[in-house]
Amino acid sequence: MSLYRNLSIRQKQVVWAWGFLALPIVFYCVIRFYPTFNAIVLSFQSWNLLGPREWVGLDNYAKLWDDPVFWKAFRNTFMYLILGTPISLVISFVIAYHLDKTKLLHGTLRALYFLPFLTSTVAMAWVWRWFYQPVPIGLFNNFLASMGIAQIDFLNSTSNALPSILLPAIWAGLGFQIIIFMAGLRAIPTSYYEAARIDGVSTWTILWEITLPLLKPTIVFLVVFSSIGFLRIFDQVFNMTTNNPGGPLDSTKPLVLMIYQTAFSSFDMGYAAAQTVVLFAILLVVSLIQLRVLREKP
Amino acid sequence: MRTFKAFTYAAATSFAALVAAAPASAVEIEYWQYIFDARITAMDVLIDNFQKANPDITVKQSTFPYADYRTKVAAAIPAGEGPDVVQLFYGWLNDYVQADLIQPLPAANFPADKIEAEFFPMVRAMKIDGNYMALPTAVRSLALFYNKRMFAEAGLTAPPANLDELVEMAAKMTTKDGAGNITAEGLTSGMTAQDHHWWREVVLRQFGGAPYSDDNKTVTYNSEGGVKALQFYADLEAKHGVTKSTFMDEPQAAFKAGRAGMHIDGSFRIGALKDTRGLDWGVAELPAGPDGTKSNYASYWVNAITTKAQGEKYDASVKFMEYITSDEAMQIWLDTVGELPAKPSAAMTDANLADPVFGPFVAGLGYANTTVFVDESGQRQVLVDAISRMMLEGQSAADSLAAAATAEQVILDGYYKK
Numbered sequence: 001m002s003l004y005r006n007l008s009i010r011q012k013q014v015v016w017a018w019g020f021l022a023l024p025i026v027f028y029c030v031i032r033f034y035p036t037f038n039a040i041v042l043s044f045q046s047w048n049l050l051g052p053r054e055w056v057g058l059d060n061y062a063k064l065w066d067d068p069v070f071w072k073a074f075r076n077t078f079m080y081l082i083l084g085t086p087i088s089l090v091i092s093f094v095i096a097y098h099l100d101k102t103k104l105l106h107g108t109l110r111a112l113y114f115l116p117f118l119t120s121t122v123a124m125a126w127v128w129r130w131f132y133q134p135v136p137i138g139l140f141n142n143f144l145a146s147m148g149i150a151q152i153d154f155l156n157s158t159s160n161a162l163p164s165i166l167l168p169a170i171w172a173g174l175g176f177q178i179i180i181f182m183a184g185l186r187a188i189p190t191s192y193y194e195a196a197r198i199d200g201v202s203t204w205t206i207l208w209e210i211t212l213p214l215l216k217p218t219i220v221f222l223v224v225f226s227s228i229g230f231l232r233i234f235d236q237v238f239n240m241t242t243n244n245p246g247g248p249l250d251s252t253k254p255l256v257l258m259i260y261q262t263a264f265s266s267f268d269m270g271y272a273a274a275q276t277v278v279l280f281a282i283l284l285v286v287s288l289i290q291l292r293v294l295r296e297k298p
Numbered sequence: 299m300r301t302f303k304a305f306t307y308a309a310a311t312s313f314a315a316l317v318a319a320a321p322a323s324a325v326e327i328e329y330w331q332y333i334f335d336a337r338i339t340a341m342d343v344l345i346d347n348f349q350k351a352n353p354d355i356t357v358k359q360s361t362f363p364y365a366d367y368r369t370k371v372a373a374a375i376p377a378g379e380g381p382d383v384v385q386l387f388y389g390w391l392n393d394y395v396q397a398d399l400i401q402p403l404p405a406a407n408f409p410a411d412k413i414e415a416e417f418f419p420m421v422r423a424m425k426i427d428g429n430y431m432a433l434p435t436a437v438r439s440l441a442l443f444y445n446k447r448m449f450a451e452a453g454l455t456a457p458p459a460n461l462d463e464l465v466e467m468a469a470k471m472t473t474k475d476g477a478g479n480i481t482a483e484g485l486t487s488g489m490t491a492q493d494h495h496w497w498r499e500v501v502l503r504q505f506g507g508a509p510y511s512d513d514n515k516t517v518t519y520n521s522e523g524g525v526k527a528l529q530f531y532a533d534l535e536a537k538h539g540v541t542k543s544t545f546m547d548e549p550q551a552a553f554k555a556g557r558a559g560m561h562i563d564g565s566f567r568i569g570a571l572k573d574t575r576g577l578d579w580g581v582a583e584l585p586a587g588p589d590g591t592k593s594n595y596a597s598y599w600v601n602a603i604t605t606k607a608q609g610e611k612y613d614a615s616v617k618f619m620e621y622i623t624s625d626e627a628m629q630i631w632l633d634t635v636g637e638l639p640a641k642p643s644a645a646m647t648d649a650n651l652a653d654p655v656f657g658p659f660v661a662g663l664g665y666a667n668t669t670v671f672v673d674e675s676g677q678r679q680v681l682v683d684a685i686s687r688m689m690l691e692g693q694s695a696a697d698s699l700a701a702a703a704t705a706e707q708v709i710l711d712g713y714y715k716k
Contacts, residue, residue: 050372050397134544135479136557145477156544158690243490243548244679248686265675267368267393 036280042273049267060274070275072250073258077231077282079162080169080254084230088170088177089222095174096181097211110179117175125239128168129155132240155240158251165252169236173229177222184218185211224290231283232256255279325614326356327607330381331599332367336569340634347630348621355614375399375604382607382615383622386432388423388598389671395426400602402429407616416641420596420668432602433623436637437645438564439596439662440496442585443571445471446578448482448559457560457582461504461530464560464585468540471559484540486549486561489682493531493549496562496584497681499595499667502527504587514670515714520703529695532688543689553579564597565659568636583658596666598640632656638663672713680706 132154246253263272374380468484507523546552553561628639684702
């Protein structure tokens, strides 16, 4: 105690600062870094949750390389990303751009667009799953049947299932993206627009030369945010295909779902850890690239 | 004040008496199972009866969600915590034995020849190196549920006796709308539900195939019989149009909603159907094969003594195991959970066989086979994909089955080479 009493005020401040900082640091080490490190170690081992862990070297990674399901899941994950991110950004920008100009019922409309984002993903996935069912219960197919059109296999099809699952995922994320875009639009000084109008520039040029360039930080933030979201997609896929998770024929299976199944229904923890390390590496690389783009000044 | 003193005194004496009444050698053992309401109720009844007969032993039941169960067991037992007697799925036995979580049942109390004489033959899968590691209280088998109202409307009087009749009757009950979409199906189907069991252990054998070699290490269904069996199953939807695997999302949902004439499912479905209003259903044995072969699939949950139980807890656990594998316990289990007794002496009673609901399930047990799974969901997925390749990608039954056999062999090799 006397040790503490002999410290100067400045030193005491440092001690207190570290005292408070220690808590989140300990928390982070125990809850985040330790399991992460452990998962990396586990990816070189074989473990079924019950017995002892055994070292197997690079076996899990070799198995991964040769596993056609992994490559399919890998491809699916990027399909979710490549389709999901641009489509959702374009739609949300168009909506935000026009919503920004709307005075009538502005608040109500904004709230309506934001609502899906507040809904539980699981509940939403099950409602959409019901929409997609074949006759006699599915909403869409009942409508088609009443028009005399043959029903569409939305989920039970290797080509339709992935877009069908992606659609509600995009829809659910729109609200958030619209709000961020609107904030970005509001942040652009009106003087630029006034100057452009005095010069008699067309609306298209204003959008292309003023609005979009000045929205760059917003766009980059949303790209990073939604990319990570689509790379980690799980809830929608799992809940809409619980009978045959990631099916049919693995056509909708993303990496996260494959990891979950390997770990908790096949109890092959080492192999699941190897998949996790690969996913971690992908997320890291994608984020680093995007952050680099963010840092470049316009 | 005086009355308060008297009260305290009285309370103290009666408390002392209470403590004294408990026998000095009280042992408490712990029993673990995963959460399944009917089973918890049944176990409470069994524990009650057991404690009445053995006042010096108390049994504490703990239950966990299915998703956490395996992890909890694995973490607790090596730490000297957790259950003395534990419930596990029969397919997990090898994993539990290899991880040293359970110990053999004492041969003195559970002699192998007695078990083999008394229990259904499928229980032999629980024997490792001559010792029985675990025993079930109850077993489950498959049967054909049928909708009596739809049968009457189609002019049918009895459930199908064989596969030809199954297809014929299903066709009579299937209705379609103007666009050709099924609005009521004759038979439910879905490899993702119970059909993979029905195909693997019943249909396949009825067409002359066999799922695995005798040591269960080799896939043997890629044969002429296997191709015929897979073709038969695919034809139900593709050729006869009496079923649609995605109809009403799940097979059991279609049957429950009164939109399916027939449905193959396990005895555990009885409870859910019993409470469905307006559904008039019956149960029949699974239809026989083209040459009259009958088969069924049975599965079970077993109880075992863990390595944590030592000394007096071990003795108490042995007594508890003896009780929960007795005929009396099995009948209680049947009445409460609807799962069938694991011994012919308790299952094949005249009352059970004559029961219109339990009867067909009990009869099925007499000729049932049990699959020794190494990864049930993985092995199910193989068959799900086999049928998907035929339905969605137009692959032939022979090619699809060959691919399935290769994929499943990889799963088996991965497990047995250890």
